[in-house]
Amino acid sequence: DQQVKQNSPSLSVQEGRISILNCDYTNSMFDYFLWYKKYPAEGPTFLISISSIKDKNEDGRFTVFLNKSAKHLSLHIVPSQPGDSAVYFCAASRSNSGYSTLTFGKGTMLLVSP
C-alpha cells in the first residue's frame, strides 16, 4: 500500500520556467511533509518542509504548497535552473512506535534544459 505517491516519474522543463512537482498521500496521520533532492551517486539532501498547520512555505526559489483536504502537496521551483536537474522525493512524517519516521514517494526525475 503506497502511502506517498508521486505519479510523474519524470518532468522536463526549460531553464527559466516554473517546475511543478506533485505528491499525493493517503494516510491522514501524516502531519509533516518534506522534499528531498538527490543527484546520482549521492545521498538525498533536504530541500524544504511544511507542517500540516500551514498551507505554504517558501525558501528562495522553492515553494511548497499543502492542500490537506485533497491530501496533496506540490513543490514549485521558480525559475528553474539546469543545476536543479535531479530526482525529487516527497516524504511524509508519521509516528512509528512512538517516534516519527519518514515515508518516501518513488521520486520524480526533473530535467531542466538550457
Next chain:
Amino acid sequence: DVKVTQSSRYLVKRTGEKVFLECVQDMDHENMFWYRQDPGLGLRLIYFSYDVKMKEKGDIPEGYSVSREKKERFSLILESASTNQTSMYLCASRLWDRDGYTFGSGTRLTVV
C-alpha cells in the same frame, strides 16, 4: 555540517555471504536509519534506532538485522545475502524527532 559516512560506496558480495554495511555520524545525533532505494520503488525503511542498543523494524526488515553499540555507529547486517538484496543502501541520522534527515552518500551493493 553534519557528516554521515558510509564505509563503502560499492560492494560486490556472493549469495549466502554475511554482509556488514557500516554508517558513522559525527554530530552526536540520537536517531539513525537505514533505507534502501530501488528504481520504481523509492526509498523504503529497513530499520531505525532511537538510542544506543535500541532498534525498531521499519517497513521491510526481512533478511536484515542491525546493531547500534555506540551512538555514532549504526550497522546494517545481511545475514545471508540474496540477489534480491542488490540495491542502493542509504543511512541517515537526525538530532531530534521531527527533524529532517541527513543522509550518507549511499552504498551500492550487488549480490551475485
